[in-house]
Amino acid sequence: MAARRNRTKTRKRRGASHPNERDVATSIPTAFLERLAADVGPDRAKAMQQAIEVRANRRALRLNPSRLDRSAAETHLGVPLTPVPFNPLAYWLPEDAPPGVGRSPLHAGGGFYMQDAAATAVAPFVDPQPGEWVIDLAAAPGGKASELAARMDGRGVLVANDVSAQRAQALHENLERLGARNAVITQAAPAELARRWGGRFHAVLLDAPCSGEGMFGKSDIARQEWSEDAVATCAVRQDDLLDAAFALLAPGGRLIYATCTLNRDENEGAIERLLKRQPDATPVNLERTSGMEPGVLASRQDVRNASGRIWPDASFGEGHFVACLKRTGAQAGAFTADRRETPPMLASTEGMPSPLTLLSEVLEPHVVDALTPNLRIQGRSVWALPAPELPLDGLHVLAPGWRLADLTHGRWSPAHALAMGVMVHEVRVSVAITDATAAARFLRGEELDVGDAEGAEPRDSAWVWVTYQDVPLGWARQRGHRLRNLRPKRLRVS
Ligand SMILES: C[S@@+](CC[C@H](N)C(=O)[O-])C[C@H]1O[C@@H](n2cnc3c(N)ncnc32)[C@H](O)[C@@H]1O
Structure with a gap:
């Protein structure tokens, strides 16, 4: 097997002697x-080898700007x-940061996402504008x-897709945690999506499956699975995925x-092959940030300019590649959705109580008014659809939009995704936990006493939005002094 042929003798380095050694x-x-x-x-390659083998793989996080700023995160x-x-x-953590940063209640509340520094470079180039139609074809687990x-900011539509069932589930959980309000989450092959929705999107992100050379610094599996054959196989698959994306x-x-690999065939080469297949594709010059180099392995100057490389010796972590192309033609602003007839709102409420009563108990009236035109009941949930005209029939859809409420035992209750997506001025009753221990107890699913939270006077019966340091943790039902915890069991941490 090529993978074995190309591998050098395995060295056991368990228990690295230097703190930065991997x-x-x-x-x-x-x-x-x-x-x-x-x-x-050879000199640069040696520096990269050292960076991959020895230097610390520094952890980084990306803040969710509506929830957490740098100073609050540091505190x-x-x-x-x-x-x-x-x-x-995006920020690097100190090398000696304790391992539990990702277990902070601020993480559970969608305040930040742990993400490799180089991987954070990609989404800014997509630069999605509120109101646009954007699709991320290989989106799991959802960093970008x-x-x-x-x-x-909740406007327009973001289709977040992944072909893998298991990874699409992680994508769903992460988008819920980070409070996405306009995401349609699907699990499909990109070619199938292209067949259905060709020509509709202002922006497409393809963060392609690749041979993972940029991950060699932290992943044994990436090293073990690499071979020249694997690179060639990835390049063929990327051509197919790029055609679907285009x-x-x-x-x-x-x-x-984008990829997290370093070779030419999966990066600049993939772009040059696409340009040959698609005459109406044009490279777009990238405004590279510091630490990002042009696509030096391209044979065309315009592809060099349209590409950005973060080599492992510049990132304290992964290597990454990114490139930007445009489809020639009228400005994307001229794009119009295919407005199909959609069923009237809440058409299927017959025999069910109206979810509007519940939504009006939980949300301020202006929020209910804004959501109402796009509300649909599907299954036993009510959703706000970001794009009712987007045909989803026959697709595996994990979320057609923002899940607002669920019907259990004939009664509506607010959905966890609603708690994670709303802002403080949008909810009717909220309580703020100020103490990290009480927040941890809430995340474990425990009931709290109103004495554990700020702004909580005794109430007869109310849906209460529970926050910690301005990030949402979930819903509670308050009776008297007690806050009955409604955080879903699937998310409760021990
Ligand atoms: C580099 S990862 C995506 C990372 C993600 N964009 C993020 O920022 O968290 C590549 C993804 O491609 C998906 N994938 C693998 N084979 C695929 C295929 N043939 N078509 C589409 N996606 C595929 C994998 O399931 C994986 O989630």
Whole structure:
């Protein structure tokens, strides 16, 4: 097998002696190192090998801007944050940061997403505008899609898709946690989506499955699964995925292509092959940030300019590639959706109580009014659809939009996704937990006493939005002094 042929002898490095040394067991494939030296020169290749093998893989996070700012994050996480040059919302943690940052209640409340620094570089190039139609074709687990949703501020539509059932589930959970309000989450092959929705999107992101050379610093599996054959197989698959991605673009729309691998064939080469197949594709110059280099392995100058590379020796972490293309034609602003006849709102409420009563108990009237035109009951939930005209029949859809309420035992109750997506001025009753221990208890599913929270006077019976340091944790039902915890069992942490 090629994978074995190209692998050098396995060295066990369990228990690395230097604090920055990585504890990976498999050597970097020799054929990869030889190719890297040919591509970037022996000195640079040596520096990259050192970065991959020895330097710390520094953890980074990206803030969810409507929830958490840098100063609050530093205070509540108890660590200083260092700006990452690739994304204004991204920060490196100190090398000696405690391991539990991702277990903070601020994380559970969607205040931030743990994301490799280089991976944060991609979403800013998509630059989605509120109101646009945007699709992320290989979106799981949602690092980039959750930033796209935040940038769109609930307006327009973000289709977040992944072909893998298991990973699409993780994508769903992350978009819910980060409070996406305008996401349609699907599990489908990109070619199937292109067949249905070709020519409709202002922006398409393809963060493609790849041979993962940029992950060698932290992933034994990436090292073990790499081979020259695997690179070639990935490149063929990327050609197919790029064709699907391009077909989804409206005239004037933009395609952002990204990988976390370093070789030419899956990066600049994939773009050059696409340009040969698609005469109405044009490279778009990238405004690269510091630490990002042009696509040096391209044979065309316009592809070099349209590409950005973050090599592992510049990122304290992964390597990444990103490129931007445009579909020629009228401006994407001229795009119009195919407005189909959609069923009247809440047409299927016969025999059910109206969810509007519940929504009016929970949300301020202006929010209910704004949501009402796009409300639909599907299954036993009521959803606000960001794009009622988007045909979803026959697709595996994890979420057709923002889930607002669920029907159980003949009664509506507010959905967890609603708690995670609303803002403080949109809910009728809220209580703020100020103490981290009480927040942790709430995340475990425990009942609280109103004495544990600010703004909680005794009430007869009320739906209450529970927050901690301005991030939402979920709903509670308050009776007297007690807050009965409605956080879903699937999310309760022990
Ligand atoms: C690099 S990851 C995406 C990471 C994601 N964009 C993020 O930021 O969190 C690539 C994704 O492609 C998906 N994938 C694998 N094979 C695929 C295929 N043939 N078509 C579409 N997606 C595929 C994988 O399930 C994986 O989630």
